[in-house]
Amino acid sequence: MSGTIKVLNVAEKPSVAKSVSGILSRNQGLRVRDGRSRFNRIFEFNYSVRGQPCHMLFTSVTGHLMELEFEDRFRKWHSCDPADLYHAPVRKHVPEDKMDIKRTLEEEARRCQWLVLWLDCDREGENIAFEVIDVCRAVNCHLTTRRARFSALIEREIHHAMQNLVDPNQWFSDAVDARQEIDLRIGASFTRFQTMMLRDKFVIDSATDDRNLVLSYGPCQFPTLGFVVERYWEVQSHEPEEFWTINCSHKLDEGVATFNWMRGHLFDHTCVVIIYEMCVQEPTATVTAVRHQEKRKYPPYPLSTIELEKRASRYFRMSSEHTMKVAEDLYQAGFISYPRTETDCFSSRTDLHLLFWKLNLIGMPCWILKAIVQEQQEHPEWGSYAQRLLDPRTSLWRNPSSGGHDDKAHPPIHPTKFSTGEHNWSQDHRKLYDLVVRHFLACVSQPAVGAETTVEIDIAGELFSTSGRVILERNYLDVYRYESWGGSMIPTYTLGQQFIPTSLTLDTGVTRPPPLLSEADLLSCMDKAGIGTDATMHDHIKKLLDRFYATKDSNTRFSPTKLGEALVMGYDDMGHELWKPNLRSMMEFDMKEVSVGNKRKDEVLATCLQQMKACFLDARLNKVKLLEALAVFFERSNQAAGDDNHAAGEVVRQCGLCRESSMVLKKNRDGNFMVGCLGFPQCRNAIWLPGSVLEAAVTSNICGSCNPGPVYLIQFKFRQLEIPPGFNANHLGCIGGCDDTLRQLIEICGTGSRMSARGRGPTTTSSNVQRSSSRQGACLYCQQTGHFSNDCPSQFSGSRNSRSRTNSQNGEPSVPCSTCGTPCVLRTANTANNRGRKFYSCPSQDCNFFIWEDDHNNGSGGRSIPRAGINGSASNSSRGGGGRGRFGQNGARAADVTFVSATGDPISGRRCYVCGDPSHFANVCPNRGM
DNA sequence: GCAAGGTC
Numbered sequence: 041m042s043g044t045i046k047v048l049n050v051a052e053k054p055s056v057a058k059s060v061s062g063i064l065s066r067n068q069g070l071r072v073r074d075g076r077s078r079f080n081r082i083f084e085f086n087y088s089v090r091g092q093p094c095h096m097l098f099t100s101v102t103g104h105l106m107e108l109e110f111e112d113r114f115r116k117w118h119s120c121d122p123a124d125l126y127h128a129p130v131r132k133h134v135p136e137d138k139m140d141i142k143r144t145l146e147e148e149a150r151r152c153q154w155l156v157l158w159l160d161c162d163r164e165g166e167n168i169a170f171e172v173i174d175v176c177r178a179v180n181c182h183l184t185t186r187r188a189r190f191s192a193l194i195e196r197e198i199h200h201a202m203q204n205l206v207d208p209n210q211w212f213s214d215a216v217d218a219r220q221e222i223d224l225r226i227g228a229s230f231t232r233f234q235t236m237m238l239r240d241k242f243v244i245d246s247a248t249d250d251r252n253l254v255l256s257y258g259p260c261q262f263p264t265l266g267f268v269v270e271r272y273w274e275v276q277s278h279e280p281e282e283f284w285t286i287n288c289s290h291k292l293d294e295g296v297a298t299f300n301w302m303r304g305h306l307f308d309h310t311c312v313v314i315i316y317e318m319c320v321q322e323p324t325a326t327v328t329a330v331r332h333q334e335k336r337k338y339p340p341y342p343l344s345t346i347e348l349e350k351r352a353s354r355y356f357r358m359s360s361e362h363t364m365k366v367a368e369d370l371y372q373a374g375f376i377s378y379p380r381t382e383t384d385c386f387s388s389r390t391d392l393h394l395l396f397w398k399l400n401l402i403g404m405p406c407w408i409l410k411a412i413v414q415e416q417q418e419h420p421e422w423g424s425y426a427q428r429l430l431d432p433r434t435s436l437w438r439n440p441s442s443g444g445h446d447d448k449a450h451p452p453i454h455p456t457k458f459s460t461g462e463h464n465w466s467q468d469h470r471k472l473y474d475l476v477v478r479h480f481l482a483c484v485s486q487p488a489v490g491a492e493t494t495v496e497i498d499i500a501g502e503l504f505s506t507s508g509r510v511i512l513e514r515n516y517l518d519v520y521r522y523e524s525w526g527g528s529m530i531p532t533y534t535l536g537q538q539f540i541p542t543s544l545t546l547d548t549g550v551t552r553p554p555p556l557l558s559e560a561d562l563l564s565c566m567d568k569a570g571i572g573t574d575a576t577m578h579d580h581i582k583k584l585l586d587r588f589y590a591t592k593d594s595n596t597r598f599s600p601t602k603l604g605e606a607l608v609m610g611y612d613d614m615g616h617e618l619w620k621p622n623l624r625s626m627m628e629f630d631m632k633e634v635s636v637g638n639k640r641k642d643e644v645l646a647t648c649l650q651q652m653k654a655c656f657l658d659a660r661l662n663k664v665k666l667l668e669a670l671a672v673f674f675e676r677s678n679q680a681a682g683d684d685n686h687a688a689g690e691v692v693r694q695c696g697l698c699r700e701s702s703m704v705l706k707k708n709r710d711g712n713f714m715v716g717c718l719g720f721p722q723c724r725n726a727i728w729l730p731g732s733v734l735e736a737a738v739t740s741n742i743c744g745s746c747n748p749g750p751v752y753l754i755q756f757k758f759r760q761l762e763i764p765p766g767f768n769a770n771h772l773g774c775i776g777g778c779d780d781t782l783r784q785l786i787e788i789c790g791t792g793s794r795m796s797a798r799g800r801g802p803t804t805t806s807s808n809v810q811r812s813s814s815r816q817g818a819c820l821y822c823q824q825t826g827h828f829s830n831d832c833p834s835q836f837s838g839s840r841n842s843r844s845r846t847n848s849q850n851g852e853p854s855v856p857c858s859t860c861g862t863p864c865v866l867r868t869a870n871t872a873n874n875r876g877r878k879f880y881s882c883p884s885q886d887c888n889f890f891i892w893e894d895d896h897n898n899g900s901g902g903r904s905i906p907r908a909g910i911n912g913s914a915s916n917s918s919r920g921g922g923g924r925g926r927f928g929q930n931g932a933r934a935a936d937v938t939f940v941s942a943t944g945d946p947i948s949g950r951r952c953y954v955c956g957d958p959s960h961f962a963n964v965c966p967n968r969g970m
Numbered sequence: 971g972c973a974a975g976g977t978c
Binding site for chain 2: 102104115165223224225226229235253256257258572573
């Protein structure tokens with residue numbers, strides 16, 4: 041074998057390896073042996089490339105060989121802040137179930153000189169090609185790597201590809217790399233964020249075990265959900281509107297003609313009544329036009345995957361996911377062609393492709409198509425139709441028309457083997473095989489022909505029309521029983537003929553909402569917007585059902601679940617279009633630019649991820665919108681408060697102690713805020729914030745002085761009466777050590793958790809030791825060392841939690857709150873103007889009574905400082921929710937909407953979260969303020 | 971436990 045080159049050939053799937061080996065070897069000297077994977081066998085034969093004798097080894101992968109994933113330390117959900125996932129290192133690796141294929145490639149690559157890649161000629165195929173290259177080059181760096189380009193499994197094309205090998209296309213592969221990385225980072229970050237934030241806070245009753253519930257986000261699944269929700273909202277917001285119309289009928293011996301008013305219908309009752317009365321007063325009808333036309337109803341285009349799914353859903357109510365599973369079975373058993381195809385035309389190439397299936401048939405394309413028809417002649421149901429098709433005297437044959445799509449890889453779905461039904465077929469296998477065969481026979485048939493007559497009449501100046509149809513030739517309708525074309529007879533009329541109508545009625549009706557989306561509608565929406573591929577659309581639909589985001593009724597129509605609607609509502613209230621298809625469309629546009637070399641992968645990745653991270657951070661900053669939306673539909677969980685401590689918070693900075701995890705802002709069981717390390721319990725670094733903090737949210741502002749950065753500033757809102765006068769209730773603070781105001785408040789007011797008796801003593805102590813190292817001096821009150829100001833023996837009270845103890849310990853007379861009567865707490869101010877001055881404040885959360893001790897002693901009445909009420913805070917948080925057209929295009933607003941289901945039943949559990957009124961949502965609540 | 975894309 042000296043001078044013979046050993047060539048390792050790799051195809052994307054086993055069937056292609058087998059087909060190409062058969063073509064190249066001409067089935068001469070073709071041997072086959074098993075590899076390590078039982079699906080991916082190895083074919084061996086000799087071949088000559090431009091005079092160079094080659095020993096060919098031909099094997100395959102099964103789609104992608106590798107997966108993209110985060111490095112180990114980012115893979116656990118609590119290992120990092122989800123925002124870190126936008127820059128966490130990722131790696132491609134071969135998953136365990138593909139290791140046997142990898143080993144086969146390695147073993148064969150070691151003893152070869154060339155590697156020829158026969159992956160599908162699309163972007164994914166090119167990416168898989170590079171995965172194969174990576175694996176093979178790792179064990180044999182001397183491999184010469186070439187790419188075979190082919191678009192059909194036909195002899196001429198395959199030989200041409202082998203004799204004209206090219207280089208793999210890096211741009212195509214780069215586009216897929218970018219898509220994979222973006223999908224992973226966006227999907228994982230949003231999924232972790234919304235799952236960890238929402239799952240335990242609400243009783244999500246749709247799931248049987250909400251502990252395992254995953255609230256996933258994906259750039260394909262969410263727009264798919266968006267389509268469902270948007271249509272649902274349209275249905276919900278529809279306001280039935282009454283309209284009126286005039287109908288006319290004319291009964292003769294030969295039949296009845298029903299004439300429709302050519303104005304259709306009007307919404308102005310008075311106007312219609314006036315016109316109607318005119319007609320009644322002068323009811324003589326004059327025929328003003330009689331038109332005869334020949335109409336054709338054309339057969340469908342050749343069958344693509346999406347059409348197969350849509351038609352199986354429409355005709356058999358089969359889910360797209362189940363359809364693809366059954367189609368895969370039929371394909372594997374050889375009864376139908378490859379079921380994942382975008383092609384809906386039998387172009388010359390795909391005709392030649394069919395030639396491969398029908399070896400030895402040479403001639404015009406229609407002969408090849410006819411060979412398939414020929415095979416069906418013996419079928420008991422459509423055999424006679426197939427015979428008629430092939431009989432030139434019937435003129436039933438017609439070359440199929442083109443739907444205009446060609447993926448250059450696979451022909452339209454068509455039958456490849458005759459069957460009257462196999463013993464192991466289910467009813468669904470039979471139905472789907474029938475559909476594929478009947479569809480194919482219909483495609484190559486003449487259209488149905490009908491004679492249509494239209495008659496127009498004039499009554500008192502108003503025009504009416506009617507039409508009738510007689511089917512002259514059924515043609516393809518004879519075999520394609522799924523479609524019908526109604527025929528209706530009308531009497532004969534002549535131009536100028538006059539008659540008195542049998543009836544002239546003024547009728548009324550109401551407008552109806554659009555129907556909920558059917559599975560076929562949903563597939564159309566996805567196809568139009570470019571969501572998913574023909575091979576994955578059904579997966580995205582199934583995912584909506586699996587995640588409890590949507591349900592499908594017996595009529596295959598989709599409604600969002602409360603969970604699905606709440607999630608979309610939450611993001612919509614934020615003003616984000618994360619649930620709309622635009623994001624995916626923009627990504628696809630960028631991928632296209634990478635694949636043609638107009639943009640670089642790194643450039644697109646950087647831009648896209650930067651934008652998505654900003655979007656993520658903004659969404660997290662506005663997470664209250666999601667919480668509010670969930671609260672519309674679900675009860676708060678009992679665990680909600682308790683588990684807040686464990687929920688992932690917003691990142692403030694990298695932990696300076698363990699240097700591995702992030703420090704995040706959290707709210708504890710007792711309602712107090714702290715900044716803790718995500719590495720807990722391994723790392724116990726924590727900063728306890730003042731107990732007087734009412735609200736705290738991490739902002740995107742970064743402290744300019746604290747290191748190591750970035751340290752994100754926190755927007756605090758303090759309870760006004762729990763901080764000394766002179767301090768502002770709103771404070772943008774830094775926990776990095778530079779913020780004197782915050783430091784003083786911590787020391788004056790104390791921290792909630794330190795004082796709470798929850799047995800966290802050792803932990804709290806150690807973490808406060810951590811914290812104490814960063815601050816200067818000692819007690820701010822008495823300037824003594826050995827204690828902090830909140831424990832200062834020279835003042836009576838320090839923290840909110842020690843108020844009652846301090847009072848009772850010191851036997852302070854309790855002053856009743858003049859507003860609510862609750863005994864007040866005596867506290868000490870520590871501001872520049874009032875240092876040491878004592879004041880009473882009401883401990884009640886709902887009361888703001890405040891009085892200086894000396895004013896009280898002087899008989900002053902004190903004052904009550906207004907605090908934002910429930911309505912006030914709700915109005916702030918829900919502002920901006922309305923007016924974005926959520927409730928359809930006709931301007932209907934939620935305030936006008938009565939919430940009823942599609943069946944007319946009132947929907948329970950849905951109410952305005954501002955005032956509780958079930959008749960509207962909060963975005964249009966009259967009580968929410970501006 | 972997260973995505974979407976191949977394919978068995």
